[in-house]
Amino acid sequence: MLAYIGRRISIALLILFGSTYLTYQLAAYSGDPLAGIRESQDPKKEQIMAELTKFYQLDVPPPARYFLWLQKALGFATGTPDFGTSAIMRLPVIDQIAEAIPVTIRLVTAATILAIVLGITFGVLSAIRQYSRLDYSLTFLSFLLYSLPIFWVAVMLKEYMAIQFNLFLVDPKITLVANGITSGLLAVVLAGFVSGTRRRVLITLVSSFAIFMSLFYVLSLTNWFRTPGLGIWGVAFLGLATSVGLTHVFAGLHNRKALYAGIAAVAVGVAVYQPFGTIVNETGNFGILMLMGALMLSVSYFVGYFFSKIDKGPIIRSSMLSAFFVALFTVADRAMQAWPEYYRLSDGKPVQVDGSYNIAMKSNDFWVNNLDIATHLILPTTALTLISFAGYLRYSRASVLEVLGMDYIRTARAKGVPEREVILRHALRNSMIPLTTLIAFDIAGIVGGAIITERVFSWKGMGSLANDAIVSQDLNLLMGTFSITAFLAVMATLAADLIYTALDPRIRIRK
Amino acid sequence: MKNDSKKSKKNSQVVSASEVGFEEVKTQGLSQGQIIRRKFFSHKPAVAGLIFMILFTIFVYSAAGIHLGSDDAKITIHGWWQFSHEDILDPGPCADGCPSSVHPMGQLPNGRDYFAQVTRGSEISLMVMVVIGLLGGVIGTVVGAVSGFFGGIIDAIMMRITDFIITVPSILIGAVIGYRMGNLGVLYLAIFLGLFSWTGLTRLVRGEFLSLREREFVDAARVAGASNTRIIFKHILPNSIGVIIVSTTLLLSSSILVETGLSFLGFGVQAPDVSLGVLINTHQGEFLYAPWLFWWPGVIIVLIALSINFIGDGLRDAFDPRQKKQIKRKEFLAKSSTRDAVNKS
Numbered sequence: 010m011l012a013y014i015g016r017r018i019s020i021a022l023l024i025l026f027g028s029t030y031l032t033y034q035l036a037a038y039s040g041d042p043l044a045g046i047r048e049s050q051d052p053k054k055e056q057i058m059a060e061l062t063k064f065y066q067l068d069v070p071p072p073a074r075y076f077l078w079l080q081k082a083l084g085f086a087t088g089t090p091d092f093g094t095s096a097i098m099r100l101p102v103i104d105q106i107a108e109a110i111p112v113t114i115r116l117v118t119a120a121t122i123l124a125i126v127l128g129i130t131f132g133v134l135s136a137i138r139q140y141s142r143l144d145y146s147l148t149f150l151s152f153l154l155y156s157l158p159i160f161w162v163a164v165m166l167k168e169y170m171a172i173q174f175n176l177f178l179v180d181p182k183i184t185l186v187a188n189g190i191t192s193g194l195l196a197v198v199l200a201g202f203v204s205g206t207r208r209r210v211l212i213t214l215v216s217s218f219a220i221f222m223s224l225f226y227v228l229s230l231t232n233w234f235r236t237p238g239l240g241i242w243g244v245a246f247l248g249l250a251t252s253v254g255l256t257h258v259f260a261g262l263h264n265r266k267a268l269y270a271g272i273a274a275v276a277v278g279v280a281v282y283q284p285f286g287t288i289v290n291e292t293g294n295f296g297i298l299m300l301m302g303a304l305m306l307s308v309s310y311f312v313g314y315f316f317s318k319i320d321k322g323p324i325i326r327s328s329m330l331s332a333f334f335v336a337l338f339t340v341a342d343r344a345m346q347a348w349p350e351y352y353r354l355s356d357g358k359p360v361q362v363d364g365s366y367n368i369a370m371k372s373n374d375f376w377v378n379n380l381d382i383a384t385h386l387i388l389p390t391t392a393l394t395l396i397s398f399a400g401y402l403r404y405s406r407a408s409v410l411e412v413l414g415m416d417y418i419r420t421a422r423a424k425g426v427p428e429r430e431v432i433l434r435h436a437l438r439n440s441m442i443p444l445t446t447l448i449a450f451d452i453a454g455i456v457g458g459a460i461i462t463e464r465v466f467s468w469k470g471m472g473s474l475a476n477d478a479i480v481s482q483d484l485n486l487l488m489g490t491f492s493i494t495a496f497l498a499v500m501a502t503l504a505a506d507l508i509y510t511a512l513d514p515r516i517r518i519r520k
Numbered sequence: 521m522k523n524d525s526k527k528s529k530k531n532s533q534v535v536s537a538s539e540v541g542f543e544e545v546k547t548q549g550l551s552q553g554q555i556i557r558r559k560f561f562s563h564k565p566a567v568a569g570l571i572f573m574i575l576f577t578i579f580v581y582s583a584a585g586i587h588l589g590s591d592d593a594k595i596t597i598h599g600w601w602q603f604s605h606e607d608i609l610d611p612g613p614c615a616d617g618c619p620s621s622v623h624p625m626g627q628l629p630n631g632r633d634y635f636a637q638v639t640r641g642s643e644i645s646l647m648v649m650v651v652i653g654l655l656g657g658v659i660g661t662v663v664g665a666v667s668g669f670f671g672g673i674i675d676a677i678m679m680r681i682t683d684f685i686i687t688v689p690s691i692l693i694g695a696v697i698g699y700r701m702g703n704l705g706v707l708y709l710a711i712f713l714g715l716f717s718w719t720g721l722t723r724l725v726r727g728e729f730l731s732l733r734e735r736e737f738v739d740a741a742r743v744a745g746a747s748n749t750r751i752i753f754k755h756i757l758p759n760s761i762g763v764i765i766v767s768t769t770l771l772l773s774s775s776i777l778v779e780t781g782l783s784f785l786g787f788g789v790q791a792p793d794v795s796l797g798v799l800i801n802t803h804q805g806e807f808l809y810a811p812w813l814f815w816w817p818g819v820i821i822v823l824i825a826l827s828i829n830f831i832g833d834g835l836r837d838a839f840d841p842r843q844k845k846q847i848k849r850k851e852f853l854a855k856s857s858t859r860d861a862v863n864k865s
Contacts, residue, residue, distance in 0.1 A: 020680060028687040035688075039696040149565075152833070156825030158777055158797070160784045161818040164804045460691060461781055476785065479695040487692075495687035502683060 014507070021499045028495050029488065030075055036479075036487050037071035065096070065484070078488060092492075093485035095478075102489035105474060109490075112365055113470030117459060119386060120393035121451060127394070128401020129444070134202075135402065136409035137432060143201050147402065154399035163392045163465040171360040171388060179357060181234035183225050192221035236349055239342040241282050247338050248275040252331035259330070260323035261429055270316040270328035274309040278335030281305070285339055293375030298340065305336045344383075347376035351384075361385045363467040389466045393459060397451065404447055405440070412440040442512045446505040453501030559838035566834020569827030576824070577646060584639035603633035605640040605794060619812055626812045638816050641794040645776055646824070648710040648795070652775035655714025657768035660721030665760075667722075668729025669752055675726070686719050690778060694787035706793050710779075717775060721767045728760040762839025769832035773825045780821055796821050 051057065062068055066077055084090045092102035135147040183191075196218035203213045228234065239247065252271035253262070260267035289297060309332030313325030352359050354372055361367060367381050412418065413436055421435050422428075460472035471490055478487035550558070561567055585599035603609065609631045614620040625634040667678035693716055697709045732738065733756060741755050782788030783797030791798070796817040803813035 021683075024680060024684045024687065027684050031684075031688060032692060035692055035696050152826060152829045153822070155829055156773065156777075156822050158780050158784070158800070158818065158821050160781065160797075160804075161800055161821070164800075164807055164814065168807060461785060464785060475689075475691070479692070479787065491689060491692070494689065498687050499683065502686075 014503075017503050017506070021503055024499055025492070025495055026079075029079070029492050032491050032495070033075045033078065033484075033488060034071055036484055037074070039482075064094075078485075082488075082492065092489035095486040095489075096481065096483040102485050105486065106471070106489055106493065109469060109471045109474050112468060113459075113463070113472065115365065115382075116386070116389055116463065116468055116470055117393060120390045121397070123390070123394045124397040124401055125448060125451075128398045129405045129441070131398075132402040132405030133409050133432075133437065133440075136406045136413065138204060139410060141204065143204070146201055147406075151399040151402045154395055155403070157396065159392055159396050159459075160461050160465055162395060163388070163462065166388050166392055167362050167465075170391065171362045174360050175358050178234060178352070178359060181229065181232065183229040188222055188225045188229070192218050192225060195221050235352065237345040239338060239345065241279065244282060244335065244338045244342055245275065245279045248278055248331065248335040251334040252327070255330045255334075256327045259429075259433065260327050261427070264323060264327075266316050267324045267327040270313045270324045271331040273312050273316065274328040274331040275335050277308055277312065278305065278332060278339065282339055286343065289343060289375075302336055305332050308332070344376055344380060347374060347380055350374065351377045351380040355381070355384075359384055360387055362388065365468050365470075389459075389462050389468065392465075393462055400447070401444070404444055408440040408443050409436060412436045442509065445508045445512060449501045449505035449508065450498075453497040556838045560834050563834035563837055565830040566837075569830035569834070572823065572827045573831070576642075576827075580639050580642045580646065584636065584643050599639075601636055601639065603636045605632065605636040606792065607633065607636070609633060616810070618810070625816050626810065628813070634813060634816070637794055637799060638796075638820065641796045641799050641817060642820055642824075644706055644789060644793060644795045645779055645797070645821070648706060648713070648779045648789070649772055649776040649824075651707070651710035652714040652717055652779070653768055653772035655711065656717040656721060656771050656775070657764065659715070660718035660767075660771075661725050661764050663718065664722040664725025665729055665752060665757065668726035669733055669748070669756065671730070671733075678722075679726070682719050682722050685716055688716055690716060691782065691785065691787055694782040694785075706789055706795075709788060713775070713778065713782075717771065717778070721764070721771060724763055724767050725760060728763050729756055732756045732759055762835070766832055766836045766839060769828060769835060773828040773832065776821065776825055776828075 066074055069077060078093065081091045081093060090103065092106070094100065095102050095105060131147055135144045138144050196214050199217045200210050200214040203210050249272065252275050253268070256262060256264070256268050256271045262268060285301065288301070306329055309328045310325060312332075313328035314321065316328070317324035348359075350372070354377065355361075355367065361381075361384050365382070365385055367385070372378055372381075418431060418435055421431050426435070459470075460476055462468070463470050463472035464476060471494070474486060475490045475494075477483065478490060581599070583599045583601040584605070585601075586597045598604075609627070614623075614626070619626045623633050623635060625638055627634055628637070663678055663682070667675040690713060693712050694709065697712045738751060738755055741751050746755070779788055779795065780797030780800070783795045784801045786801065789795035789798050799817040800814065800821075803810070803817075807814045
C-alpha cells in the first residue's frame with residue numbers, strides 16, 4: 010500500500026512538473042510583459058525596461074527561465090517557497106495567494122455543502138420514485154440547471170434576489186395577489202413530493218396553500234420581514250416538526266424509541282434556549298458557538314444512546330439530527346434579532362450585490378458583522394449551488410438506480426426487509442461510493458476558484474487573481490495560482506482513487 | 521451457427537405454423553439499429569430537442585449567411601436577413617432601440633441591428649461547439665480505445681498524459697489563443713479548446729474497452745486470427761458506440777457553456793467577432809433599461825444546451841440495453857398477492 014502511494018505521488022509530481030512547464034511556456038509566449046511600457050512616452054522608458062528585464066530575468070528565454078522559477082518556487086534558493094513578486098501589485102505572490110484562498114473558501118464552502126446535500130437527497134428521492142411526476146420534474150429541473158450559463162443566472166439573481174428584494178423590504182407588505190401566487194407555487198412544489206392517490210395530492214395542495222397564505226398574511230401584518238425572529242415557541246415548533254419529519258424519513262414513526270429520542274433532543278434544545286441567549290449576548294464568537302454545538306450534539310448522542318437498547322443506529326441518528334436542527338434554529342433566531350440593527354447600518358440595502366463584506370459597516374456586534382458576511386454570500390452561494398446541484402442530482406440518481414437493480418437488493422426485499430431499510434442500509438451506502446470521485450474533484454476545483462462567479466460578484470479570491478494575472482500578463486502571479494490549482498487537481502485524483510479503494514472492497518490495488 | 525439456421529429454415533418450410541394448429545403471427549426481427557432508432561424516437565424531449573436543433577441551425581445559418589476564411593480570402597454567402605452584424609444603422613422606429621418591426625430583437629445603442637448580431641453570434645457559438653465536440657470526441661475515443669485495449673505500460677502512459685491535460689486550465693488556453701496571440705480567430709480557439717477537452721470521454725471509453733476486451737467474443741475473434749485493428753474496429757468499437765455517442769453529445773453541451781463562459785470573461789471570442797457569450801458580457805449592464813439585449817442570447821444558450829442534453833438523454837436510453845422499466849415494489853406486491861390468491865383458490 011505504502012509503495013503504491015509512493016509510486017502514485019512520484020508520478021503526480023512528474024505530472025505537476027509537466028503541467029507547470031507547459032503553463033509557463035504558454036503564458037510566457039502569449040504576450041509581451043513590457044508592452045505597456047514600450048508604448049509609453051516616459052523619458053526614462055529605456056531605463057525602466059532594463060530594470061524590469063533584470064528583475065524578472067526576461068533576458069533568459071522562457072524554456073530556461075522556467076527552471077529559475079522552479080528553483081525558487083521549491084525553495085532551493087532561500088529555504089522557503091518563493092513564487093516571486095507580482096508585477097501589478099508589487100507584492101510577493103505567496104502573500105496574495107494566502108489572502109485570496111480564505112476568501113475563495115468562504116465563497117464556495119457553503120455552496121458545495123448545500124449542493125452535495127440537496128443534490129444527493131433529491132437524487133435519491135428521484136431514483137426511489139423512478140418514472141413518477143416528481144422524477145420527471147426533477148429530471149427536467151436538473152437538465153435546465155445543467156444548461157444554464159452561470160454568468161447569466163448571476164445577473165438575474167442580482168436583479169431579482171437583491172435589488173427587487175431590497176425594494177420590497179422598504180415597505181414589506183405582501184399584496185393579496187402576490188401572496189396567492191407565491192403560496193400557490195410553494196403549494197404546488199410541496200404537493201409534488203407527495204406520492205399516492207390523486208385525492209391525497211389534492212388535499213396536500215389545498216391545505217398547504219391555505220397554510221402558506223395565512224402564514225404570509227400574518228408575517229406581512231406583523232412587519233416580520235423588518236423585525237424577524239422565531240422566539241422560543243417558534244424554535245420549539247420548528248424543532249418538533251423537523252424532528253418528527255426526519256424520524257419519519259430515517260426511522261419510521263412506528264419506531265417509537267426514535268421518535269421519543271428526537272423529541273427529547275428537541276426538549277433539551279428548547280431548555281437551553283434561554284441560557285444560550287445569555288451566554289452569546291455576553292461573548293459572541295465562533296469558538297463559543299462551536300463549543301455549544303459540540304456540546305449539544307454529544308448530549309443528544311447520549312439521549313439517543315439511553316433511549317435505545319437494540320439497533321441504536323436509527324435512534325441516535327434521529328436524536329442527533331433533531332439536536333442539530335434545533336441548534337440551527339436557535340442560532341438563526343439569535344441572528345434574526347440582530348437584523349433591525351443590521352438593516353439600519355446597511356442603508357436599506359441588506360442583500361448585497363458586490364464584494365465579500367461591507368467596508369463601511371461599522372459595528373462591534375458579532376451578529377451584525379456576520380449578518381453582513383452572510384448577506385454578501387447569499388447571491389454567489391445561490392448561483393453556485395444551482396449550477397452544481399444538477400450534477401450531484403444526476404449522478405446520485407443514476408447511481409442509486411444502478412444499485413437498486415442489483416441482486417442483493419432483490420434478496421433483501423425477498424427476505425422481508427422493510428423498504429426503508431433496503432434503501433437506507435443496503436442501497437444508499439453502496440450507491441454513494443462512485444460519488445466520492447465527483448466530490449473529490451469538486452473540492453479540488455473549488456480552490457482554483459469560481460472565476461466567473463468571483464468576477465460577476467466582485468469577490469477577490471483565487472479566481473479573480475488568475476483573471477487579473479492573465480489580463481495584465483503577470484507571469485509570476487499566474488504561475489502561483491495555477492500551480493496551486495494543478496497541485497490540488499492532481500492530489501484530488503490520487504485521493505479519489507485511495508478513498509475509492511478504501512470504501513469498495515471489490516477494488517484492489519494492483520501491485 | 522450457420523448450420524443451425526439452415527436447419528431451422530428447412531424445418532419451418534416443412535412444418536409451417538398453420539399446419540400445427542397455431543395462428544400464424546408474422547413478426548419481423550428488429551436490427552440493433554432499428555431498436556435504437558425506435559427507442560430514441562419514442563423519447564419525446566429528445567425528439568423535440570433534435571427538431572429544435574435542426575430548425576435553429578438552418579434558421580441561423582440562412583439568416584446570417586456563411587462566412588468562411590480569414591480577411592484575405594473570404595468566402596461570404598449573404599443570408600436572407602437584410603442587415604449584417606457589422607452594419608451601423610440609423611435609429612429605427614423605436615428611439616431607445618427596443619424591438620420593432622424593422623429590428624425584431626431591437627437595436628444596439630450604436631445602431632447595429634441586434635437580430636443580425638444574435639444570429640451571427642449563434643452561428644459562431646454553434647461552430648465552436650461542434651468543433652470542440654468533434655475534436656474532443658475523436659481524440660477521446662482514440663486515446664481511450666488504445667489505452668483500454670492494449671493496457672499495461674501504454675495504458676499507464678496514456679492515463680498520465682490525460683491527468684496532465686486535466687491540469688491545464690482551459691481559461692489559459694483561451695487567453696493565449698484569443699486574448700494574446702494577436703487574435704488568431706474563432707476557428708483556432710475552437711481547435712485548441714478541442715485539443716484539451718477530451719479527457720472525460722477518454723476515461724469512459726477506456727473503461728468500456730477494459731471490460732469489453734475480456735469478453736468471450738474478443739477471445740473468439742483472436743483465436744480465429746483477427747488482427748488487433750480488426751478486433752478494435754469490428755468487435756469492440758461497435759459495442760461501445762453508445763458510450764461514445766452519448767458522452768460526445770454531453771461534451772457538446774458543456775462546450776457551448778465553456779465557450780460562452782470564456783467569451784463572457786473576455787478570453788474567448790474577440791471583437792469584431794461576436795458570440796452569445798460576448799453579447800451577454802457586453803450587455804449585462806443594460807439589463808435594466810434594455811433587457812431584451814440581455815435576454816435573447818441567454819435564452820438561446822439555454823435552449824441549445826437544453827436540447828442537446830435532452831438528445832443525449834434520449835440516446836443514452838436508446839443505447840442502453842439494460843434500461844428496463846423497473847417493477848415497483850407496490851406493483852410487485854400486488855402481483856404476488858394476486859398470484860397467491862390464484863394459488864389458494
